[in-house]
Amino acid sequence: MKKLAAFYFSGTGNTRYITEYLLNKLSASYECTLLDVTAAEGAERWMGQADILLFAFPIYGSAPPIPMRTFVHGYGQFLRGKKIILVETQYFFSGDGAAALGRTIEKFGGEVVAAEMFDMPNNLSDITIFPVKNGGEIAKKLAQARKRADKFAQRILKGRAHRRGFSVLSHGVGYFSQRKFWWKGEAEKRGRLKVDSASCVGCGLCAKNCPVQNLSLKEKKATPQGRCVLCYRCVNLCPKKAITLFGKVPPKTQYKGPAPRP
Numbered sequence: 001m002k003k004l005a006a007f008y009f010s011g012t013g014n015t016r017y018i019t020e021y022l023l024n025k026l027s028a029s030y031e032c033t034l035l036d037v038t039a040a041e042g043a044e045r046w047m048g049q050a051d052i053l054l055f056a057f058p059i060y061g062s063a064p065p066i067p068m069r070t071f072v073h074g075y076g077q078f079l080r081g082k083k084i085i086l087v088e089t090q091y092f093f094s095g096d097g098a099a100a101l102g103r104t105i106e107k108f109g110g111e112v113v114a115a116e117m118f119d120m121p122n123n124l125s126d127i128t129i130f131p132v133k134n135g136g137e138i139a140k141k142l143a144q145a146r147k148r149a150d151k152f153a154q155r156i157l158k159g160r161a162h163r164r165g166f167s168v169l170s171h172g173v174g175y176f177s178q179r180k181f182w183w184k185g186e187a188e189k190r191g192r193l194k195v196d197s198a199s200c201v202g203c204g205l206c207a208k209n210c211p212v213q214n215l216s217l218k219e220k221k222a223t224p225q226g227r228c229v230l231c232y233r234c235v236n237l238c239p240k241k242a243i244t245l246f247g248k249v250p251p252k253t254q255y256k257g258p259a260p261r262p
């Protein structure tokens with residue numbers, strides 16, 4: 001059986017959820033391995049053995065997240081001649097989200113053979129204009145995403161998959177509507193993570209779960225270390241809603257992640 005190695009980054013679980021679902025559909029033809037890019041030391045071994053690679057990531061301001069960019073640059077030399085599938089997740093808009101990483105992969109000599117973008121639940125819980133609604137709305141979005149994944153898997157298995165987001169128009173829309181501004185402000189945004197020390201009870205949950213070890217406990221208070229990659233995991237996890245990132249007030253409702261796969 002052919003081998004597929006899937007590398008993903010997922011702040012709040014959406015990307016992991018739809019990637020696992022997709023791999024399950026592909027498992028009739030591929031022996032699939034799923035690896036988190038923040039803990040994938042020795043990834044070149046998996047890349048060398050695999051017949052096809054998959055990269056999955058959430059979109060931030062029409063740009064791929066820092067851990068995924070770092071990973072692709074770090075392992076770029078192993079991508080030459082490799083066939084690649086891209087999975088991008090978003091709340092509702094990115095323009096060319098999948099291609100934003102795809103073009104970098106192609107510069108390293110990888111061949112993007114399939115790309116899909118999935119609308120998923122919102123995780124920007126401290127932005128009041130995008131309120132998080134757990135429950136029915138999330139279930140509906142996930143059902144639509146699974147349907148899209150079913151079709152995508154069928155096309156991959158038949159060797160007739162599309163490359164969503166790769167048109168010139170999508171490129172222009174993604175760049176001029178968001179990415180251009182995102183690149184300029186990304187470094188500043190990383191410094192915006194705030195812990196309200198009056199609310200923090202020092203439980204350590206955020207520090208334990210941060211994918212890049214950006215939070216540590218000092219005098220029983222969570223303290224950022226300047227490495228935030230904007231994933232929103234801790235904002236949605238803190239039992240005291242003590243952490244904010246883009247917003248100024250704590251989330252009204254935290255995003256609890258996708259429901260278990262049916």
Ligand SMILES: Cc1cc2nc3c(=O)[nH]c(=O)nc-3n(C[C@H](O)[C@H](O)[C@H](O)COP(=O)(O)O)c2cc1C
Pocket residue numbers: 009010011012013014015016057058059060061062089090091092093094120121122123124178230231232
């Ligand atoms: C910092 C940040 C920026 C985001 N920017 C966008 C965006 O430009 N367009 C969009 O549709 N969704 C955006 N989202 C929503 C996420 O892409 C979406 O919820 C994604 O599925 C989260 O995946 P994850 O749970 O695997 O982290 C953003 C989320 C974050 C945390």
Ligand code: SF4
Pocket residue numbers: 195199200201202203204205206207221222237238239240241242243
């Ligand atoms: S999860 Fe919240 S309460 Fe717990 S240490 Fe982190 S910021 Fe403090």
Ligand code: SF4
Pocket residue numbers: 011193209210211212213214215227228229230231232233234235245
């Ligand atoms: S500090 Fe929070 S938002 Fe930043 S990378 Fe860690 S878990 Fe994600």
